[in-house]
Amino acid sequence: MQSLVRAVLFVCLFVSGCGLEPEASTPTRGMTRVGDVLGDATSGEDAFARAEVVRPFVFPRDHGPHPRFKSEWWYLTATMQSSSGEEFGMQFTLFRRALRASALGESAWQSGQLYMAHVAITDVANQRHLHDQRLARGHPESAGVELVPEYRVYLEDWLLKGFVGDGKTDQVELDLTTHSSAGFSLNLKLSQTQPILLQGDSGLSAKGPGQASYYYSIPSMSVQGEIEILGQSTKVTGKAWLDREWSTSVLGAELVGWDWFALHLDDESELTLFQLRRKDCQPDAYNKALAVDADGTRRDFGAGELRFEPRKLWRDAVGTDWPIEWTVTAGSARYQITAMVPDQIMDTGIRYWEGIVAVSEAGQSVGRGYLEMTGYEGVQSCDG
Numbered sequence: 001m002q003s004l005v006r007a008v009l010f011v012c013l014f015v016s017g018c019g020l021e022p023e024a025s026t027p028t029r030g031m032t033r034v035g036d037v038l039g040d041a042t043s044g045e046d047a048f049a050r051a052e053v054v055r056p057f058v059f060p061r062d063h064g065p066h067p068r069f070k071s072e073w074w075y076l077t078a079t080m081q082s083s084s085g086e087e088f089g090m091q092f093t094l095f096r097r098a099l100r101a102s103a104l105g106e107s108a109w110q111s112g113q114l115y116m117a118h119v120a121i122t123d124v125a126n127q128r129h130l131h132d133q134r135l136a137r138g139h140p141e142s143a144g145v146e147l148v149p150e151y152r153v154y155l156e157d158w159l160l161k162g163f164v165g166d167g168k169t170d171q172v173e174l175d176l177t178t179h180s181s182a183g184f185s186l187n188l189k190l191s192q193t194q195p196i197l198l199q200g201d202s203g204l205s206a207k208g209p210g211q212a213s214y215y216y217s218i219p220s221m222s223v224q225g226e227i228e229i230l231g232q233s234t235k236v237t238g239k240a241w242l243d244r245e246w247s248t249s250v251l252g253a254e255l256v257g258w259d260w261f262a263l264h265l266d267d268e269s270e271l272t273l274f275q276l277r278r279k280d281c282q283p284d285a286y287n288k289a290l291a292v293d294a295d296g297t298r299r300d301f302g303a304g305e306l307r308f309e310p311r312k313l314w315r316d317a318v319g320t321d322w323p324i325e326w327t328v329t330a331g332s333a334r335y336q337i338t339a340m341v342p343d344q345i346m347d348t349g350i351r352y353w354e355g356i357v358a359v360s361e362a363g364q365s366v367g368r369g370y371l372e373m374t375g376y377e378g379v380q381s382c383d384g
Contacts, residue, residue: 080238089356113138257375
């Protein structure tokens, strides 16, 4: 059973940005079709729930798990600085994957829930990126998500915990603790500084005809604490972005992957954008962006208001070209987005690129953020 768990988790890249695993008619490396392993997610009496209609979000309940849906994740990124100005990036993600929509049996070991966690840190000054992965079956002693008696998102001793509201306030206060055998650790405190943001149509985020997820974000959280890299400890402060998403959908066969941007701008506004990359290289009608000002004013951008232009490629050790410089247009705003370290590959069975980026406008620095890219391996470039 352990080999099956590993196989299922490695073929299920539920990476957060777009929230849906790619489906390819001819699977390529990194694009394996999950349905070929787990079967039809919607057939039979034990069908999974699907994100099909707008629903009310209730907090703190929706910070917890939604086991009737096949895929779910708790996704956190942060851009951080030391007192001397050194810059760092951080990612922590817990993925939940259900083998079926109900428990396999009465034992805690028969939950039917599989978990995978990724953690990474980027040290900009030293141009290094370290990452790690863990896998576990859902069990109170190994991995899961709990709301009571305390909010806990955990896989072994990788732990995100704290206060997520009590029905009177939705304020979120969290502690993140991870210790990795890859040579780094995180000990951070996070405090919500902007309201919860429902993505898409009141939290229903469409990715294609009949394909959607439930998706909300906390786009701004203050960060303070300590990181350790290869034995050297550094106190840091910064800003984090928390994403929560769950679904049972897959992306259409016409798509090969996605690019997702979460940007913290210096004027205290936040911007998230994503594009779904098509095999025919045409802009997808479901590309979207959302901007929120410091006062909470939001603006949604449709596909016709967006443009994503890769400007520079970096080739990794296996010969895959990744765009590490972009020009991204959202309405009248035009941003240049540049990887602060070219090699921020997450080599976790399925390779993807996830890392800290610098944001500029008209040649002036205007912020920092995170970029996630998937589905570039074995795919012909749209530039030829």
